[in-house]
Amino acid sequence: MSAPGHPAAGGAARASRRLEPGTKLVIATHNAGKLRENAALLAPWGLEVVGAGALGLPEPAETETSFLGNAGIKAHAAARATGLVALADDSGFSVAALDGAPGVWTADWATRPDGSRDYAHAMAEVERRARDFPDRRAWFSCALVLAWPDGHSEGFLGEAPGHWVWPPRGSRGFGYDPMFVPESETETFAEMDPDRKHAISHRARAFALLAAACLPER
Numbered sequence: 462m463s464a465p466g467h468p469a470a471g472g473a474a475r476a477s478r479r480l481e482p483g484t485k486l487v488i489a490t491h492n493a494g495k496l497r498e499n500a501a502l503l504a505p506w507g508l509e510v511v512g513a514g515a516l517g518l519p520e521p522a523e524t525e526t527s528f529l530g531n532a533g534i535k536a537h538a539a540a541r542a543t544g545l546v547a548l549a550d551d552s553g554f555s556v557a558a559l560d561g562a563p564g565v566w567t568a569d570w571a572t573r574p575d576g577s578r579d580y581a582h583a584m585a586e587v588e589r590r591a592r593d594f595p596d597r598r599a600w601f602s603c604a605l606v607l608a609w610p611d612g613h614s615e616g617f618l619g620e621a622p623g624h625w626v627w628p629p630r631g632s633r634g635f636g637y638d639p640m641f642v643p644e645s646e647t648e649t650f651a652e653m654d655p656d657r658k659h660a661i662s663h664r665a666r667a668f669a670l671l672a673a674a675c676l677p678e679r
């Protein structure tokens with residue numbers, strides 16, 4: 462996990478391998494939304510993209526304590542199982558006053574006993590635990606890991622720094638968006654134009670690092 466309030470995005474590893482145009486790439490997610498979003502981001506690079514769900518791959522347990530670690534577990538498992546290069550991500554919301562929590566447990570804080578997600582409850586829990594601390598810094602993180610069948614991998618971490626607000630504001634976006642205002646902005650991620658969010662988000666930053674280092678030259 463990043464240090465609380467860690468301000469900048471950065472590549473976690475120096476790329477030593479770049480994909481060739483036409484490479485078949487498996488997106489190691491069973492989430493249809495993530496598959497669609499990643500496939501759209503990758504579209505300009507001329508890769509052949511396939512989802513882990515379509516290949517019937519199992520979902521490995523996310524047992525690491527960092528975003529890069531958990532993305533690595535998913536990417537390596539998919540690469541090993543398919544013999545293809547695999548891309549996996551892991552993301553979450555961190556609060557400085559809570560030593561980076563919920564962090565890698567971001568989804569767990571929102572998960573009800575029946576498995577459904579309740580983000581209003583999760584955001585209220587963040588506010589309840591953090592309200593007495595004057596430090597309001599918070600950030601979203603997104604780790605992307607590309608893994609090759611021979612065990613090689615490249616990892617990239619994108620972060621969107623900002624602060625948390627209460628009560629939640631806005632109805633766009635998803636997850637913890639209504640309680641997060643990114644640096645240099647006045648609107649929450651859930652209030653702003655989605656194009657604006659996608660231009661400055663942790664996901665966009667991680668993807669830009671990955672593209673610069675590992676996607677085919679255009």
Ligand code: IMP
Nearest residue numbers: 550551552553554567568635636637638
């Ligand atoms: P995962 O990457 O599927 O493990 O999801 C991580 C958790 O972080 C989920 O609960 C998401 O709702 C939350 N999360 C990740 N990115 C964002 C975002 O851009 N906005 C709001 N919540 C997010």
